[in-house]
Amino acid sequence: MKISSVKNFIFTFSICFVLALALYPDSTLNPEQYSTAGLELDYNISADLAMVPDLDLPNEDDYTPHLGKSFDGFKEALGFKESRGDYFTVNTLGYLGKYQFGAETLKLLGIYNPNFFLNNPELQEKAFIANAERNKWILRKDIKRFQGKTISGVKITESGILAAAHLAGPGSVKKFLRSYGGNNFSDAYGSTVKYYMKKFAGYDTSSIKPKKKAKAVL
Incomplete structure (x- = not known):
């Protein structure tokens, strides 16, 4: 019996039972007469389907936004990796927002008020773009x-290069590429340049134009 058939059976049974109570309030209906106990009902539900609520909970390793390999897909995937997409979070090292910016990087982008930045999602999105533009300019020859x-x-x-630069800075990316993987920076949480290069490979970042002095301006 399919899941939908079982649901229809239970729903129909419930309606009939309620109607009977309404039409014959003085009758002595015995609910036990309508019990499904002892019946051999073949639900054919696999162990995986029995855990359906858990299937909708993405984890950090397999989450893929429904944006394919577009630029929006790139930044949303990176934002999810950094903070699970939370604009208002601060990690244990003081990195801020959806994309986990450090205060020094924000200064390079023209942002000097971390609290204002943390509470302004629009500015965070502009900072992500500006930082990618700046990194693309610095790494243009390596790309x-x-x-x-x-x-x-x-x-x-x-896209892998830009993601790794977001993690570790363009200098660490240069060292990784020019040492042919010999110099592989790792952050305090164990994420490496190599890991970001692989995880965020193949996205379309052509809309990002290299810009030497990119700033985040509202």
Whole structure:
């Protein structure tokens, strides 16, 4: 019996039972006469389906926004990795917001009030764009040189480079690429340049234009 059939049976039974009580209030209906106890009902529900509520809970490793490999997909996937998409969070090291910016990086982007930044999602989105533009300018030669190559088992793409630069800064990305994977920066939580290169590979970041002095302006 399919799940939908079981649901229909239970629903129909419930309606009939309520109507009977309404039409014959003085009768001595015995609910036990209508029990399904002892019946062999073949639900055919697998163990996976029995845990349906858990199927809707994404975890950090397999979450993929329904935006494909677009730029929006790139920034939402990165934002989820950094903070699970929470604009108002501060981690144990003091990094702020959805994309986990440090105060020094914010200064480079023209943002000097961390509290205002933390409470302004629009500014956080603009900061993400500006930071990507700045990193793309700094890494423009490395993108041209290494894009399409395989380093330490990872195919190098522009989006992977920009994601790794967001994690570790463009200097750490240069060291990884130019050492052919020998210098692999790891942050305080164990995330590495190589891991970000692989996890965020293949997104379309062509809309990001290299800009030397990119600023986040409302």
